[in-house]
Each structure stands twice: as C-alpha cells, then as structure tokens.
Amino acid sequence: MKNTEKLEIQQIANDKKAFLTGENFYLQHLLGAHREEHGYIFRVWAPNALAVFLVGDFNDWQDWAMEKDPDTGIWQIYCEEANEGDLYKFKVRQADGREILKIDPFAVRFEKRPGDAAELYNFPDKKWKDGLWRGRSKRSNPFKRPLNIYEMHASSWKHHEDGTPYRFAELKDELIPYLVEMNYTHVEFMPLMEHPLGRSWGYQLIGYFALSSYFGTPAEFQDFVEECHLNNIGVFVDWVPGHYCINDDTLPYYDGTPQFEYTDPDRAKNNRWGSINFDLGKPQVQSFLISSAMFWIEMFHIDGIRVDAVSSMIYRDYDEGPWTPNHEGGNRNYEGVYFLQKLNAVIKLAHPNILMIAEESSSDTQITGMIESGALGFDFKWNMGWMNDVLRFYEMDPIFRKDHFNLITFSFMYMMQENFILPLSHDEVVHGKKSLMHKMWGDRYKQFAQLRNLYTYFMTHPGKKLLFMGSEWGQFLEWKFDEGLEWGDLGDSLNQSMQHFTATLNDFYKNQPALWELEESYDTIEIIDADNTAETILSFIRQGKRKKDFLIVILNMTPVERRDFQIGVPYPGTYKEVWNTEMEEFGGTWTKANVDCQTELGDFKQYQQVIKTTVPALGALILKPESINTRKK
Structure with missing residues (x-):
C-alpha cells in the first residue's frame, strides 16, 4: 500500500x-x-x-x-x-x-x-476575483460602519412573462445594479437551501448543503456573490438550524429511529411550524449543522448568516403544546444554548469577519457579545420589540398617538443592551398584516407622508437597518411569495417619488458618520425632547466622533404643520436643514427648504440655546450645524 x-x-x-x-x-x-x-x-x-x-x-x-x-x-x-x-x-x-x-x-x-x-454535481474550480472586498472586510469594523440591508425572497423579486422566477444568472444582471442605484450596503436572502415547498419560503429545508435548483446552479450563485462584492455589496443568507422538513423521504427518522431529532417525541415535533426539531445536543448533529454553515461561508464567500428562530432553540416552551422542563425544572434548552455558542465560536475562529445575526424575539437571554460573558456570541440581533411597537404606532390614528408616545420612545431605554438590527422585514407584510404602505393611517397622500416619516425615524434611530423588498417604493399590496413584486406601481408618480426618497435616504445614511460611528455607545444619541405628547413631536441628536459632527432629528407624528416650533440645541450658532421629507422631489408639497436656524438664548430642558423652525405635517426634518461655537454649551 x-x-x-x-x-x-x-x-x-x-x-x-x-x-x-x-x-x-x-x-x-x-x-x-x-x-x-x-x-x-x-x-x-x-x-x-x-x-x-x-x-x-x-x-x-x-x-x-x-x-x-x-x-x-x-x-x-x-x-x-x-x-x-x-x-x-x-x-x-x-x-x-x-x-x-x-x-x-x-x-x-x-x-x-x-x-x-x-x-451528482462537481463544483467548478472557480478563481475568485473578490479579494479586494474580502481584504477590506477583514480590516473593517462592522459596528462602526453603515449597514443597510435589502431583504429578499429570491424567487419573487421579479418574474418572467411566463410566470417563472429569475435565476441567479439573471439576478446578477438586474438585481445588483438596482442595489447599487438604491444605495444599499448589503442584500439578505431568505433561505436559498433546497426545500420542497415554496409556501415555506425556504424555512423548512431538506438540503443543508444544496442551493435550491429553483434558483439556478451553485456556480451561478458563486458568480452572483462575486459580482456583488465587485460592486461593494455584501451578501447575507438566512439559515435554519432549529428545525427541518417533516417529509418522510428526507431527514426525519432517517434510519427508523431518532437520528437527527430528539428521542423525546414532544421535543422532536415542532407543532408551531409542522416540522421536526434537530437534537442540538447530539455531537453528530452539531457536526452536520456547523459544517453546513461553514460550507456556505467558504464555497460561496457569503458575508454573514442570519440564524432563524433562535427562540425555538433556546427555550423548551417556545412551541405550542406539551413541553418537558430541563433538569433544573426550568424552560431553558441548554443543548440549544451550547450549540449556538459553539457555532459562533467555531465560525469566528475560522472567519472573524463573518457576521452572525440572530432572529430572536425574547429578552431573557443575552444574544450578542462575548461567549465568555454568558452571551450566545452573535454579532447582531433583530430588534423585534422596536419593530412591533413602531408599526403599532404608525398604524394608529394620529389623534390617539399622544397617549401612546411611549411606543416610539421606549426603545431608547434598551437600545444598547444588544447590538441591534432594526428590521422592517417580510414577516410584517404578509398573512393579512398588510404592506408597510397599507398600514399607514389616512388617505394615499398621508400614507406616503407617514412612510417617509417612518423611514426617516428608522434610519436615524440607533441600530443597523433592514427593509424588505417592495417596501422601498411603498408597494400597497401584501407580498406574494409565488408572484413577482408589483413593479407596475412605478408607473405612478407617487411610487416613483417614494423609490427616489428611499434611495436618497440610503445615500444620506451612508454619508453621515453621526448615524453609525458611535453606535456601540450611548454617546451616539442625546434626547432633546421625548415628552412632547401634546404636539406629538419627537426630537433627538445623533452624534459622530467629532464634536461638530452631529444631526438634529425632528419627527412630527400628526397631520398638523408646526410653525415657529422651538427646541433646545447644544451650541450657539447656525443650523442648516439637510433633510425634509415633504420636499416636492419626494412626493411632498414643499418647493423650498426652511431657512437656516439661528440660535437664541433660552432655556429648553438641559439646553440654554434654542432654535425655531417649521415642521411639516406628518413630516420629518434633519438639521446639521453650519457654523457653531462648541466652546460654549
């Protein structure tokens, strides 16, 4: 031998x-x-x-x-x-x-x-050309950089005339230029792994190492990711290590006994989603799942993984139906906790620049941060609480908003407890929940005005950003997983203006360090007034590293224009309007911006300087210091 x-x-x-x-x-x-x-x-x-x-x-x-x-x-x-x-x-x-x-x-x-x-498929020997992007990613600190994600369901972005979806070879030619034009930094795909039922959106998998043939070949997806990187777009992929498809000819009870699943039938069965739960404490299953994550990172050069349904893996009582307490009598699933810590530790050791993102809805477990401190080791967590509170507020008739102002201010109390991504995701525009546009109160004009207001709040609130496809132009109909987006909407001037607004706002976000430089610290924000329930106006400051680099954000949540509106500011001098959601180019009625604001002496909460301006009905303003004296506060 x-x-x-x-x-x-x-x-x-x-x-x-x-x-x-x-x-x-x-x-x-x-x-x-x-x-x-x-x-x-x-x-x-x-x-x-x-x-x-x-x-x-x-x-x-x-x-x-x-x-x-x-x-x-x-x-x-x-x-x-x-x-x-x-x-x-x-x-x-x-x-x-x-x-x-x-x-x-x-x-x-x-x-x-x-x-x-x-x-049987042999991967081609690809010579990647994205070395510059990958090298830059290794040197960059993602917590101190803009992160603005376009969330996508790959097979329902666009359809051909015969109803078939675009493959990745076609998405490379059409989607990537669109992402660049819209000024997104990243694109995130709902699961791309093989799944037998489109209605599951990819969240009930059978092939953890296979790109679904529905989307094209693995080589086509490799080329797509490479082209994204060449255009400075990062790529994230959703991944589902908690549960899998129940189909008898796939993974369940593979050898006739509990193999990938828990031995306890109550723990094995996922009643909520009609699927089967992985036994996350079994060593062989840990090897299987972590290998899958590493495969997608290394074979396709993706930049991050969004782990779906983390709560279902770390709490025994998350599902509907009977549950078995742990050995301490509690609801914590220690096998799931250990697996997720191990997953993040292994990936970070091999690929420190890969971003690990958790979709998790509770606050009982520290999700982001160092494993040594007891956290799960993720880089980011979706802020589901912010999303639910904010959408409830914007759906509300403005006459009642003054009594529920805490819905848009409460997140300031906990915004630094985790590294958050603010998600306006697919989950909120389906199953009768209505599109973001349709959620807004009032007639069509007011709905667009409030959507612009919402997106401005979304973009100026601390946290990274995620917006689901179609929401960028205010699609009115709910998302349909088996059809393309309503691209015909863009024949309407208001939808065109909304799309232009989103692209311009995305660009504004990327070019304003005050919106992301200090996001790991409370130094990133200073509340001016979160108590103005009578007028229902919220105002705050976003601060960059340099003392003079800050933005003043004013959000009017009512359909009443506020003239000579007064707030306090930290330094004397001149402040210039750099953002106004009611400008004509965005679909509003204003043809001219407010004149520059000159400070006057006056007490306003903790400030001794005040400015006055006009705040549009249902509008949002952002002001920036033009000429100020930072020695005098």
Missing part, C-alpha cells in the same frame, strides 16, 4: 472520529457523494439501519448494497458507473424493517421540484 493511500485511510478515520465527537466541521468531505479517479464514493450515516442500498440512474434504480462501518454507523459504496448529472437516492431498510427511499443529506444539488433525488 502506498504512503498516500495510508495517509488517506488515516485521514478518513480521523474524520469519522471527529464526527462522532461533534468536532468535524467539514463533514461534507466525508459524507455524501465524492468524485474519485474512476467513479464516485457514496457515504451516508444511518447507524440503526438494517441495510442501506444505493439506487440511481447509473444502475436503473436497482438496489446496490452498501457496506456498514459498525463503529460509526456510516455506510459506503464505490461506484464506477456513476457520472456527473446522474440522479440518486439511498434506500434505507429501517430498524423496523420498513424500506424507504431517502435523500442524501449531504447532496450539493437536487433535481427540480417536485422531485427530491440528489444530483
């Missing part, structure tokens, strides 16, 4: 041992189908199966018996007849004797729906 063969055998043995202990983070190199000199080697983990057979195009779907490694429960077979493009499955004789065709959990490509056979 040659030395190279001995080394290969030893490496495989080491990989198997690491898999059993939960320390193999490149498990796809061991399991699945792999091209060798004269054929393919197939391996699958099914420890309690009575027998496993390989079936596929290359053997006319006849049973070819696989050989079991009794120490690991891994079955394998070498097949010289297999060729790239062939479809295949594993026939598993389960522990109870039942035979069922199962998918390859490590397949990197599947046939198109409704079929779910794996397809």
Whole structure:
C-alpha cells in the first residue's frame, strides 16, 4: 500500500472520529457523494439501519448494497458507473424493517421540484476575483460602519412573462445594479437551501448543503456573490438550524429511529411550524449543522448568516403544546444554548469577519457579545420589540398617538443592551398584516407622508437597518411569495417619488458618520425632547466622533404643520436643514427648504440655546450645524 493511500485511510478515520465527537466541521468531505479517479464514493450515516442500498440512474434504480462501518454507523459504496448529472437516492431498510427511499443529506444539488433525488454535481474550480472586498472586510469594523440591508425572497423579486422566477444568472444582471442605484450596503436572502415547498419560503429545508435548483446552479450563485462584492455589496443568507422538513423521504427518522431529532417525541415535533426539531445536543448533529454553515461561508464567500428562530432553540416552551422542563425544572434548552455558542465560536475562529445575526424575539437571554460573558456570541440581533411597537404606532390614528408616545420612545431605554438590527422585514407584510404602505393611517397622500416619516425615524434611530423588498417604493399590496413584486406601481408618480426618497435616504445614511460611528455607545444619541405628547413631536441628536459632527432629528407624528416650533440645541450658532421629507422631489408639497436656524438664548430642558423652525405635517426634518461655537454649551 502506498504512503498516500495510508495517509488517506488515516485521514478518513480521523474524520469519522471527529464526527462522532461533534468536532468535524467539514463533514461534507466525508459524507455524501465524492468524485474519485474512476467513479464516485457514496457515504451516508444511518447507524440503526438494517441495510442501506444505493439506487440511481447509473444502475436503473436497482438496489446496490452498501457496506456498514459498525463503529460509526456510516455506510459506503464505490461506484464506477456513476457520472456527473446522474440522479440518486439511498434506500434505507429501517430498524423496523420498513424500506424507504431517502435523500442524501449531504447532496450539493437536487433535481427540480417536485422531485427530491440528489444530483451528482462537481463544483467548478472557480478563481475568485473578490479579494479586494474580502481584504477590506477583514480590516473593517462592522459596528462602526453603515449597514443597510435589502431583504429578499429570491424567487419573487421579479418574474418572467411566463410566470417563472429569475435565476441567479439573471439576478446578477438586474438585481445588483438596482442595489447599487438604491444605495444599499448589503442584500439578505431568505433561505436559498433546497426545500420542497415554496409556501415555506425556504424555512423548512431538506438540503443543508444544496442551493435550491429553483434558483439556478451553485456556480451561478458563486458568480452572483462575486459580482456583488465587485460592486461593494455584501451578501447575507438566512439559515435554519432549529428545525427541518417533516417529509418522510428526507431527514426525519432517517434510519427508523431518532437520528437527527430528539428521542423525546414532544421535543422532536415542532407543532408551531409542522416540522421536526434537530437534537442540538447530539455531537453528530452539531457536526452536520456547523459544517453546513461553514460550507456556505467558504464555497460561496457569503458575508454573514442570519440564524432563524433562535427562540425555538433556546427555550423548551417556545412551541405550542406539551413541553418537558430541563433538569433544573426550568424552560431553558441548554443543548440549544451550547450549540449556538459553539457555532459562533467555531465560525469566528475560522472567519472573524463573518457576521452572525440572530432572529430572536425574547429578552431573557443575552444574544450578542462575548461567549465568555454568558452571551450566545452573535454579532447582531433583530430588534423585534422596536419593530412591533413602531408599526403599532404608525398604524394608529394620529389623534390617539399622544397617549401612546411611549411606543416610539421606549426603545431608547434598551437600545444598547444588544447590538441591534432594526428590521422592517417580510414577516410584517404578509398573512393579512398588510404592506408597510397599507398600514399607514389616512388617505394615499398621508400614507406616503407617514412612510417617509417612518423611514426617516428608522434610519436615524440607533441600530443597523433592514427593509424588505417592495417596501422601498411603498408597494400597497401584501407580498406574494409565488408572484413577482408589483413593479407596475412605478408607473405612478407617487411610487416613483417614494423609490427616489428611499434611495436618497440610503445615500444620506451612508454619508453621515453621526448615524453609525458611535453606535456601540450611548454617546451616539442625546434626547432633546421625548415628552412632547401634546404636539406629538419627537426630537433627538445623533452624534459622530467629532464634536461638530452631529444631526438634529425632528419627527412630527400628526397631520398638523408646526410653525415657529422651538427646541433646545447644544451650541450657539447656525443650523442648516439637510433633510425634509415633504420636499416636492419626494412626493411632498414643499418647493423650498426652511431657512437656516439661528440660535437664541433660552432655556429648553438641559439646553440654554434654542432654535425655531417649521415642521411639516406628518413630516420629518434633519438639521446639521453650519457654523457653531462648541466652546460654549
């Protein structure tokens, strides 16, 4: 036996041992189908199966018996007849004797729906051209940089005339220029991994290593990400490590016993979503999931992962129905907590610049921050509380807003407890919740005015930003996952103006360091007046590193124009209006901005200087110091 063969055998043995202990983070190199000199080697983990057979195009779907490694429960077979493009499955004789065709959990490509056979696919040897972007990302501090995300469902952004969605080869040519034109810094995709039902939006997966064939080939997605990077756009992908598709021919009870899922049937079944929960405490499952995350990061050069439904992984009572307390009698799922800490630790060790984002709705667990301090180790957390409070406020008739002003001010009390992303996401524009535009109170003109007001508050409130597709121009209809966006809206002048407003606001955000330089500290914000419930106007300052670099934000939440409106300011001098949501170019009625404001002596809360200006009805203003004396406060 040659030395190279001995080394290969030893490496495989080491990989198997690491898999059993939960320390193999490149498990796809061991399991699945792999091209060798004269054929393919197939391996699958099914420890309690009575027998496993390989079936596929290359053997006319006849049973070819696989050989079991009794120490690991891994079955394998070498097949010289297999060729790239062939479809295949594993026939598993389960522990109870039942035979069922199962998918390859490590397949990197599947046939198109409704079929779910794996397809033999060899990744091309890509020579990436995004070295400049990746190098810059390693040197950049994401907490002190603008982060403005365009959230997308890849197959419903645009459709062809025949109703088919754009593939990534087409999105590369149309979406990327649009992202650049709209001044977004990142794009985030709802899950792209293989899933059998479009209605799940990708949140019930079967293929954790496979780009859905619905979106194109893996090579096309690689080219898409590369082109994004060449245009200074980062790419995030949603990922679902908590639960998976219940279909019998996929992962559930793979060998006839609880294999990927919990042994306790109450913990295994996810009643809320009709799916199956991963046993996050099982070492083999940890290897499987962490390998999946590493695969997407390294094969596709994505810049971050948004982990879906974190609450379902860290609380035993999150689901509907019966639940089992932990050994202390509480509701904490310690296996889930440990898994997420391990996931973040492994990824950060290998790729420190990758952003890990949690979609999590509770406040009982520290999500972002150092694992050593007890946190889960994520970089960012979606601020679901902010989203729910703010949308409730903007849906309200303005006559009642003065009595519920805390809905837009309460977030200032906890905004530094986590590193937050402010999400105006897909979850809020579906299932009868209405689009963001449709949520706004009043007639169509007032709805646009309030949407501009909302987006200004969204962009000036501390926290990174995320907006779902279609919301940038105020699409009135709810999002439909199986249709393209209502691009015909842009034939209307108000929708055009709204789209222009969003692009201009995004650009304003990127070019104003006061909106992101100090976001890790309370120094980033100074409240001017959060008590003006009578007029229902909120005002605050966003501060940059330099003393003179700050913005004054004034938000009028009522349909009443406020003339000679007075607020305090920190320094004497002149303040210039740099943002007005009611300008004609944005769909408003103002043709001229307010004149520059000159301070006067006067007491206003903690300030000894005041300015006066006119605040548009349902409008928002941003002022910037033009010429001030910072020695006198």
